[in-house]
Amino acid sequence: NQRTSLEKPMNKALLVLSASAVEEYHQCPYKYRLNRIDKIPQRKSNAQMVFGIVMHQVLNEYHESPENQSKEYLYELLNKNWTPDAFDYTIREEEFRKQAEEMLDSYWDYLPSVTSKYLSGETDFSFELPEANIRIVGKIDRIDTDGETLKVIDYKTGNKPSLNATKKSLQLALYIEAIRRDAVKGVSGNPGTAQLLYLKNLDDLYDPVEFSRSELEKHLETVKEAAEGIRIHEFPQKPSDFMCNYCDYKDFLCPAWEND
DSSP: OOOOTTSOOOOOSOEEEOHHHHHHHHHOHHHHIIIIISOOOOSSOOHHHHHHHHHHHHHHHHHTOTTOOOHHHHHHHHHHHOOGGGGSSHHHHHHHHHHHHHHHHHHHHHGGGOOSEEEEEEEEEEEEETTTTEEEEEEEEEEEEETTEEEEEEEEOSOOOSSOOGGGOHHHHHHHHHHHTTOBTTOOOEEEEEEEEETTOTTSOOOOBOOOHHHHHHHHHHHHHHHHHHHTTOOOOOOOHHHHTTOTTTTTTOGGGTTO
């Protein structure tokens, strides 16, 4: 099909995308533009994000230190990585701290049931889709060896959804695709299963899943669709009562809520 004169020209330059960028574009293209192109700072301090980073750091450092696998060491790492100033006020910090300790207690109880073996954490990957001139980049929370294959794990510190969305996880699909393409820094092997590990719900786990080739291709198409919209500068607002309530741009930059 020929492009009409009203359509914007396609930017053919290499586009670098992560899973979070693609997900943000699909959730709300306008927010993607404000955040990732216009680089407008988000106003609210995101305590939940800081908390997630801290918990990821603690678990990664713990597994990177096989000589010290005690529960006390988990708490030492929490003390080391904790950033009180990130939580705005004392009561909020205390609530997050209590939550962190409960997660670590639960994680310690969960560890004996793990049959896969830790291989690496916070591991970078990068691969290209030449047909679309896209480079996909990211960082895998954790990779384990599981028999003859590699298992990828994504830590989650939020609330576990009522419906299992593992197969819908673009992150996990791209992790598996990166392993399949031998595109993970310092790691090689055959891709196996992928798992979302909700640290609040370790007594009720989502099972690890395998992604078929067709499922991986479907996720890659999601990336290509986002890339096409970004290239032709399509950034419409996508109002959603749920998603907009968590958006820092809602009350001061979003036209969709100007008259609300």
